Amino acid sequence: MSTDISKAVMGVSAGIDAIKKLGDLAVKTQNLELREGILNLREQLLEAKDALLDAKEQVSNYKEENATLKARITELEQRLADGQEEIKLTVKKGGYYKEDGDGPYCTGCYDNNQKLIRVNDVGPIWRCPVCKSVVTKT
Numbered sequence: 001m002s003t004d005i006s007k008a009v010m011g012v013s014a015g016i017d018a019i020k021k022l023g024d025l026a027v028k029t030q031n032l033e034l035r036e037g038i039l040n041l042r043e044q045l046l047e048a049k050d051a052l053l054d055a056k057e058q059v060s061n062y063k064e065e066n067a068t069l070k071a072r073i074t075e076l077e078q079r080l081a082d083g084q085e086e087i088k089l090t091v092k093k094g095g096y097y098k099e100d101g102d103g104p105y106c107t108g109c110y111d112n113n114q115k116l117i118r119v120n121d122v123g124p125i126w127r128c129p130v131c132k133s134v135v136t137k138t
């Protein structure tokens with residue numbers, strides 16, 4: 001992408017050089033109307049070159065930002081994976097419990113989506129508020 005922009009900048013720069021020579025020629029031949037037209041064209045080319053250089057810098061900034069974000073995503077994914085490995089669950093009476101005894105959590109939700117969903121205690125059963133599965137406390 002930025003090499004395409006570099007090529008465009010080089011092309012426009014070459015055009016600016018070429019138009020300058022034409023401007024000199026117009027002065028030599030005293031064609032003032034032609035000279036004015038050439039000066040206008042040169043002005044437009046200079047503006048186009050500035051715009052391209054701005055775009056090139058913007059692309060460069062986006063690339064840098066993109067690399068930073070990619071690194072951040074990798075870091076967060078790693079942290080997430082580490083966090084999931086640390087959770088040790090045991091099954092008691094049809095529900096998952098953490099090592100510190102916290103629970104119960106829905107086994108279906110965790111096994112399917114690695115989500116710890118606290119089940120509702122409804123008398124003799126537990127009901128998951130997300131997947132609505134019902135487990136009889138046994």
Ligand SMILES: [Zn+2]
Pocket residue numbers: 106107108109110117128129130131132133
């Ligand atoms: Zn569930």
